[in-house]
Amino acid sequence: MTRQTVSFSLLMLCGALLQSCFTVGPDYLEPRRGMPDAWTRSVMRDLESNASSLSGWWKGFNDPTLDALIERARASNPNLRLALERITEARAQRGMAVSQGLPQANGSGSYSRNLASENVGARAALANAGLGEANNPSNFYTAGFDAGWEIDMFGGIRRSVESAEANIAAQEENYRDALVTLFADVALNYVDYRTLEERIAVANRNIASQRGSVDLTGKRLDAGLVPKIDVTQAQTNLSLSEAAVPQLRAQLAASKNRLATLTGGFPASVEGILANRRGIPTPQAGYSAGLPADLLRARPDIRRAERELAARSALVGVAVSDLYPRFTLFGDFKLQATNSGDLFDSASRAYSFGPSFQWQILSAGRIRNNIRVEESRVAQAYAAYESTVLGAVEEVETSMAGILYERERLSDLERAVSSSNETVSLVKDNYQNGLVSFQNVLDAERTQFSAEDEETFSRGQIARNYIILYKALGGGTATELIPPAVPIPAKP
Numbered sequence: 001m002t003r004q005t006v007s008f009s010l011l012m013l014c015g016a017l018l019q020s021c022f023t024v025g026p027d028y029l030e031p032r033r034g035m036p037d038a039w040t041r042s043v044m045r046d047l048e049s050n051a052s053s054l055s056g057w058w059k060g061f062n063d064p065t066l067d068a069l070i071e072r073a074r075a076s077n078p079n080l081r082l083a084l085e086r087i088t089e090a091r092a093q094r095g096m097a098v099s100q101g102l103p104q105a106n107g108s109g110s111y112s113r114n115l116a117s118e119n120v121g122a123r124a125a126l127a128n129a130g131l132g133e134a135n136n137p138s139n140f141y142t143a144g145f146d147a148g149w150e151i152d153m154f155g156g157i158r159r160s161v162e163s164a165e166a167n168i169a170a171q172e173e174n175y176r177d178a179l180v181t182l183f184a185d186v187a188l189n190y191v192d193y194r195t196l197e198e199r200i201a202v203a204n205r206n207i208a209s210q211r212g213s214v215d216l217t218g219k220r221l222d223a224g225l226v227p228k229i230d231v232t233q234a235q236t237n238l239s240l241s242e243a244a245v246p247q248l249r250a251q252l253a254a255s256k257n258r259l260a261t262l263t264g265g266f267p268a269s270v271e272g273i274l275a276n277r278r279g280i281p282t283p284q285a286g287y288s289a290g291l292p293a294d295l296l297r298a299r300p301d302i303r304r305a306e307r308e309l310a311a312r313s314a315l316v317g318v319a320v321s322d323l324y325p326r327f328t329l330f331g332d333f334k335l336q337a338t339n340s341g342d343l344f345d346s347a348s349r350a351y352s353f354g355p356s357f358q359w360q361i362l363s364a365g366r367i368r369n370n371i372r373v374e375e376s377r378v379a380q381a382y383a384a385y386e387s388t389v390l391g392a393v394e395e396v397e398t399s400m401a402g403i404l405y406e407r408e409r410l411s412d413l414e415r416a417v418s419s420s421n422e423t424v425s426l427v428k429d430n431y432q433n434g435l436v437s438f439q440n441v442l443d444a445e446r447t448q449f450s451a452e453d454e455e456t457f458s459r460g461q462i463a464r465n466y467i468i469l470y471k472a473l474g475g476g477t478a479t480e481l482i483p484p485a486v487p488i489p490a491k492p
Contacts, residue, residue, distance in 0.1 A: 023155025024324065025317020028162075028310050031385060035292040036393065057470040058187055060284030061463070065273055066190050069263055073186050076264025080182065083175040090171040094164035100150065101157040108334075109143040141343045144334030144350075151329065156321025163314035166307045173304035176474075180300060184471035186262050188464055193255040194280045195460030200248050202456050203241060206449040209424070210238040213441060216432070230438040237442050241449060280459050283466035292393065298474035299392050305385040312381040316374045322367045325359035395472035402465040406458060413455040420448040 058070055074080065115137040152158055217230040256274060260267045295302065331353035337343045360367065427444045430436045 023158055024320040025159055026313060028313040057475045061281035063278060063281045065278060068273055069186050069190055070183055072263040073182050077182055079178055083178040087171045087175055090168040094168055097160045097164040101152050103147055103149040105145055105147040107145045112140045114138050139338055141340050142334055142336045146332040148328055148330045151327040153327055154321045154324040156318050159314045159317030163311045166311035170304045170307035173300040176300035180471055184467055187467045189255050189258045191281060191460055191463045196248055196252040197277055198280055198456045199453055202452045203245050207241050210241055210445055214238055233442055281463050283463050295392055300474055302388050302392055305388040309381040309385050312378045319371045319374045325357045327357045329355055399465055399469035399472050406462050406465055410458040413458050416451040417455050420451045424448050
């Protein structure tokens with residue numbers, strides 16, 4: 001082994017030791033956000049169970065159609081594929097950051113044929129004096145490689161890797177967040193679809209009843225017992241009720257089309273699976289909302305905001321490292337010859353190696369302002385994290401209150417439906433006996449239609465509020481849903 005080889009090996013060893021000198025910039029500390037002691041609406045009995053699973057919350061509705069739609073969405077939704085590709089991109093960027101701290105080598109080779117001008121420089125002077133030699137072309141062959149290794153003495157590369165790793169985690173949480181949103185959107189639109197089906201059925205039942213009233217007033221008019229205004233009022237009431245159906249059908253079509261889009265298909269793709277009417281899904285009672293602090297561990301948007309904050313914090317260290325010199329070990333080995341047969345002779349060797357450094361001495365103003373930029377971005381990321389936490393608590397509290405008060409409203413509406421049905425039966429009997437005017441029949445039928453429609457809508461709204469609660473609690477974010485990592489280089 002030559003002395004030069006030993007020297008270069010020692011330089012490489014020194015570089016490896018210097019890699020772990022120290023790391024500039026702030027070390028990241030996870031934020032500590034104060035949370036409320038307990039949920040304001042935790043008194044709800046159906047939210048005080050001791051066991052539940054957020055990762056498969058939709059199965060609590062016991063609706064095979066909903067289960068199938070969510071599985072279709074998981075397999076075919078393009079937004080999920082987009083989120084997956086962003087994870088792949090982030091992992092590749094981490095690999096690029098790691099490679100900055102590894103030795104770099106480049107091979108090279110060339111051939112050139114050269115002919116110097118006889119009318120330029122010393123050759124021209126010799127030619128003019130009659131002393132010049134024949135101007136023949138010459139060949140030049142070269143082959144070799146060069147290598148370099150930036151010694152991460154002050155940790156700029158390590159901070160870059162740290163930021164890239166935090167960004168991978170942020171993109172994984174973005175994927176989970178996409179899952180949460182997708183599953184909730186599928187469930188919400190499915191509930192809307194079934195609710196609209198029920199509302200259309202309610203409308204058709206009331207239309208059939210009101211047609212009976214039109215027939216009744218017509219017969220009584222023919223018998224001379226009532227004025228024609230009773231017939232026209234009955235027909236007006238019927239037409240208004242019939243006019244509500246096309247509007248509901250348009251909303252039904254919109255929900256179907258949205259379900260098709262969410263599941264990665266065209267509108268006709270979900271018609272078969274939606275064909276069997278199952279009624280409005282009934283949410284499973286007995287879900288535990290847990291403690292408010294659990295929200296920080298369950299919500300992917302909160303975890304994503306925290307990882308984005310970590311990534312930003314590491315970039316401060318990258319900016320600070322520009323204040324310090326950068327040390328590099330370099331080496332260059334070549335074979336050079338004018339004759340191809342001599343290229344691999346020992347006399348054709350040429351090499352150079354040694355350490356070098358670069359220091360941006362007169363750029364301190366730009367670098368320090370760049371540090372201030374990164375510090376400001378950290379402050380922005382922290383504010384975004386706080387805002388995300390506050391918004392999450394708000395969503396949970398609001399959805400829990402929605403479940404509580406909508407259940408109270410449904411109870412009142414159920415009593416209203418029962419009494420309105422009895423009222424219609426009684427008032428029609430009285431009308432036939434001439435005891436009341438037809439206006440009483442009209443009022444009773446309108447009230448009945450409104451009460452039944454509102455009761456149906458309320459049942460759908462309770463299911464919607466449960467879905468919104470599951471979404472607010474970060475439902476559907478099981479870690480096994482994250483794709484496996486691709487192999488990446490080891491840390492420098």
